Amino acid sequence: MSEQTYEISTTLDVTGLMCPMPLVKARKAIMDLEVGQVIEVLATDKGSIKDFQGWAKVAKNVELLAQNEKEGGDTTIYAHVVKRTK
Amino acid sequence: MAVSELAVQDTTTLEMRLQQLEERVVELEENIPEDKVTIVMFSGELDRVLAGFIIATGALAMGYEVSMFFTFWGLNAVRDNRTLEGKNIMERMMSLMTPGSTEGMGLSNMNFFGAGARMMRLMMKQKNVENIEDLINMTKDMGARFVSCGMSQMVMGINTSELRDDMEDGGVAAYLGDAVSSKVTLFI
Numbered sequence: 001m002s003e004q005t006y007e008i009s010t011t012l013d014v015t016g017l018m019c020p021m022p023l024v025k026a027r028k029a030i031m032d033l034e035v036g037q038v039i040e041v042l043a044t045d046k047g048s049i050k051d052f053q054g055w056a057k058v059a060k061n062v063e064l065l066a067q068n069e070k071e072g073g074d075t076t077i078y079a080h081v082v083k084r085t086k
Numbered sequence: 087m088a089v090s091e092l093a094v095q096d097t098t099t100l101e102m103r104l105q106q107l108e109e110r111v112v113e114l115e116e117n118i119p120e121d122k123v124t125i126v127m128f129s130g131e132l133d134r135v136l137a138g139f140i141i142a143t144g145a146l147a148m149g150y151e152v153s154m155f156f157t158f159w160g161l162n163a164v165r166d167n168r169t170l171e172g173k174n175i176m177e178r179m180m181s182l183m184t185p186g187s188t189e190g191m192g193l194s195n196m197n198f199f200g201a202g203a204r205m206m207r208l209m210m211k212q213k214n215v216e217n218i219e220d221l222i223n224m225t226k227d228m229g230a231r232f233v234s235c236g237m238s239q240m241v242m243g244i245n246t247s248e249l250r251d252d253m254e255d256g257g258v259a260a261y262l263g264d265a266v267s268s269k270v271t272l273f274i
Contacts, residue, residue, distance in 0.1 A: 016214050017214060018213060018214055018216075019140065020140050023144060023148075024144075024146075024147045026147070027146075027147035027148075027149075051144075054148075055148055058149075059149045060121075060149060
């Protein structure tokens with residue numbers, strides 16, 4: 001993950017969904033973006049942290065810019081910031 | 087030997103070595119695995135089938151091509167009806183004892199005549215995990231290839247008309263043809 005400023009184009013809410021849905025929906029959403037645009041994916045599935053890291057490692061068209069934890073009431077929300085690179 | 091003659095000799099040697107290298111690169115490139123995942127779906131229980139399709143959708147989301155080869159009990163996952171017509175007695179028994187659709191799939195452990203599978207489905211629903219039927223259709227919609235093994239279909243007496251309409255036919259060579267150029271291959 002590289003330290004850089006980014007502008008989020010769109011936010012995808014996949015809270016409540018479990019593996020593999022956060023990834024599947026994020027993939028669909030990122031294909032609707034222009035190259036260079038950034039999406040923020042909000043998930044509650046704890047496994048999505050490693051899943052998004054794996055996605056960025058394997059897929060050739062995405063870069064993981066940041067992963068933040070947000071307190072959303074009684075559940076933790078994991079915000080994955082992903083950029084379409086190709 | 088004159089200097090110019092030496093230079094010509096050097097260039098010729100270099101050109102030859104370059105050509106050899108180019109040939110070697112082409113040969114190597116042909117053997118690099120592609121961004122593909124190949125999965126043999128041999129088992130027909132709800133939990134194992136679920137694992138196979140979760141891996142498949144994950145791979146598709148990562149931009150990989152996915153081929154799934156359904157054989158023996160794995161054919162349960164791609165059946166959508168049951169026919170008894172035109173089958174011999176053993177084939178009929180086999181048909182009646184195997185699920186006619188994904189709805190009838192049991193668990194690999196603690197099935198308790200289907201009660202375990204029903205409980206698992208309920209627990210998955212409560213926890214917002216995609217149900218198996220949606221997951222299978224989603225895998226197909228995302229571009230996976232579904233291939234059924236004609237040999238195991240014949241042995242088990244499963245007609246092609248009892249399977250989903252979007253199946254391809256293929257045997258062991260079709261699987262191996264895909265598997266040798268895949269980065270990941272699994273037997274579930």
